Amino acid sequence: MKKITAILTSAVIIISSLCGCTSAPAEDSGKIKVISTIFPYYDFARAVCGDKAEVSMLVSPASEIHSFDPSPSDIIAIQECDIFLYTGGENDVWIDKILESMDSDVRAIKLMDTVELSEEKLAEGMEHDHDDNHDHDEISYDDHIWTSPLNAITITEVITDALCEVDNENAEIYRTNCKAYTDEIKRVDEEILQITTAAENKTLVFGDRFPMLYFTERYGLDYRAAFEGCSTETDCSAATMAYLIDYIRENDIKAVYTIENSNQNIARALNEQTGAEILTIQSCQSISKEDFENGETYVSLMERNADALRKGLN
Known part of the structure; x- marks a missing residue:
């Protein structure tokens, strides 16, 4: 909770400072900007966008998502992107809070809202997480939704719909790329x-x-x-x-x-x-x-x- 509070305090300061910024903007490619928290959504967006958008990922390769701490530049990037992709589970509580504090046109997509969720289960013999702060009367949903290829297909289609709405000029390309990539997912599935x-x-x-x-x-x-x-x-x-x-x-x-x-x-x-x-x-x-x-x-x-x-x- 202290970590989340610190992040939110930083976010408010950073976002407020953006409003009064008068420096010249960095050179813009003119392409829409898509930011994902983690690799799966980055990969789906990359496959659909091709060279029509700038796609980036907050959590660097080989980094541990469960201890990820967003930097000021990460928060600014979220503020300035066109589409922001995140899971929405317990590791993303900070994101919901930051988005609430933003006055921005960013299209934020909480991908746990796009698929059917499964409750977390404690299998026989499995250790209970000692750092678990959940209220045990509260239902807790597993947030690793992309591990089912069927969910991956749904998520890719949701991302494609968002891209087509934000950048309708390239909608046909996005739809074609989506079909090609989801066919690949279906094959491996x-x-x-x-x-x-x-x-x-x-x-x-x-x-x-x-x-x-x-x-x-x-x-x-x-x-x-x-x-x-x-x-x-x-x-x-x-x-x-x-x-x-x-x-x-x-x-x-x-x-x-x-x-x-x-x-x-x-x-x-x-x-x-x-x-x-x-x-x-x-x-x-x-x-x-x-x-x-x-x-x-x-x-x-x-x-x-x-x-x-x-x-x-x-």
Whole structure:
């Protein structure tokens, strides 16, 4: 709460100062500006826009979204963009507050409002997040909505609609690009569906936090994990470790999964005790610097997930 208060105080000062700014504006390309908080929405917008808009991302590659602290330049960028894309979950509380304080024409799209949400679930054996400040009588929804390719398609179409409204001159290009990219998402979705449908084992064990609820729901998979999706924990209790070891052994689990940018400490311990192979599932919430520089996309990262499932479920 102190962090949010500090951010809001800074935002008010920064936004107020903009109103009285008399310096010459920076050279403008004339293109609309789209800003996303995280990689998935950046990638969807990039694919749809092509070279017709400037698309940028607030959270840098390999950064941890759960500890992200917006800079003054980030707040100014949000104020000055045409379309702002964000999830709207517990990590984005600061965004809602900042948007309320802005007098701007920015079209802010809270993407949790565009798809059907699933409640957060505490799987058997999973540790409860010690930093969880939720009222436990209050329903808490998982905010990793993009991990289902079906949601990714919906989100891409929502972004396309917004682009067409803001920049109708290029609407036909946006629609064409949207169709091409969502067809690619449908292709990888069908590939993963075929793998999971044919698999005898339909349980994923994560020696890590678990941000893949919508993904597992899409493909009818069960899961066990050390931590919830937004947990900041890195070391699990002896009880959780013992539970996961026993579960892997008793159910003949061939692989233990981690997510991108993980330290893999828990997965390595599980591997040492059970022999289960360590495989990586891409949540796409963050992307490594190398992958970003190499032009990896949501689709290419989901193709990696297809390969990991092909190995781990057979």
